[in-house]
Amino acid sequence: MIITIDGPSSSGKSTLAKLISDHFSIIHIDSGSIYRTITHLAIENKLIIDKEVQLEKLIKCLNNNIITFKRNDTNKFQICVNNEFVESKIRTTIISNNVSTVATIKEIRNYVLKLQREIAVNKSIVMDGRDIGSVVFPNAEYKFYLCASLKNRSKRRWKELKDDEKNITITTVESDLENRDIIDSEREHSPLIIPENAIVINSDDLSISQVFKKILHFIK
Numbered sequence: 620m621i622i623t624i625d626g627p628s629s630s631g632k633s634t635l636a637k638l639i640s641d642h643f644s645i646i647h648i649d650s651g652s653i654y655r656t657i658t659h660l661a662i663e664n665k666l667i668i669d670k671e672v673q674l675e676k677l678i679k680c681l682n683n684n685i686i687t688f689k690r691n692d693t694n695k696f697q698i699c700v701n702n703e704f705v706e707s708k709i710r711t712t713i714i715s716n717n718v719s720t721v722a723t724i725k726e727i728r729n730y731v732l733k734l735q736r737e738i739a740v741n742k743s744i745v746m747d748g749r750d751i752g753s754v755v756f757p758n759a760e761y762k763f764y765l766c767a768s769l770k771n772r773s774k775r776r777w778k779e780l781k782d783d784e785k786n787i788t789i790t791t792v793e794s795d796l797e798n799r800d801i802i803d804s805e806r807e808h809s810p811l812i813i814p815e816n817a818i819v820i821n822s823d824d825l826s827i828s829q830v831f832k833k834i835l836h837f838i839k
């Protein structure tokens with residue numbers, strides 16, 4: 620069984636995907652973490668200068684480093700570079716500010732697409748992202764599209780960030796999300812769209828458990 624959850628940044632996709640994964644005992648893959656990890660490698664190796672990505676060097680870097688998922692202490696599938704967990708390094712503002720630019724590049728998307736499909740071979744999986752129901756698994760059994768207003772998403776994201784990034788304001792978070800929404804929806808290759816046959820859920824006036832209940836209602 621493949622379940623896809625797409626939607627804009629901070630719409631609650633990953634939280635719901637985790638609940639679904641626990642409920643059905645299936646694997647959860649956060650596909651944004653793959654784009655974030657590639658961006659992390661690019662920044663670490665100084666391959667992004669003024670939002671300009673040195674593509675040839677980045678491809679070389681991806682060939683020299685192995686990106687995989689493995690189970691952590693709490694039994695969740697998390698992303699690794701050369702077998703080391705990188706989750707704690709990929710949620711920073713600098714990565715958030717560059718990831719959508721990296722994700723516009725066709726060669727990078729093809730690399731990620733191959734990885735996403737390899738992970739899902741012979742497995743039941745819930746994967747969240749931007750193009751999962753439209754491009755990665757267009758024939759998935761269940762497809763959801765989660766949305767919420769920019770204001771609510773910014774509030775949620777700010778709450779997640781404020782402990783680690785003390786100076787961050789809601790206004791900064793809001794403009795980062797808005798910027799990413801624009802790049803993600805307007806890019807040429809696999810833009811953020813509502814996938815064909817996806818069930819659309821607006822979470823503005825719903826709690827996470829209410830959204831989860833709604834989703835369970837559709838999954839038989």
Ligand code: C5P
Binds near residue numbers: 650652655799803
């Ligand atoms: O989900 P998250 O906000 O961590 O994703 C980070 C970025 O990765 C997104 O803003 C988007 O640019 C890119 N992404 C994508 N396609 C996906 C998942 C994420 O382009 N399937």
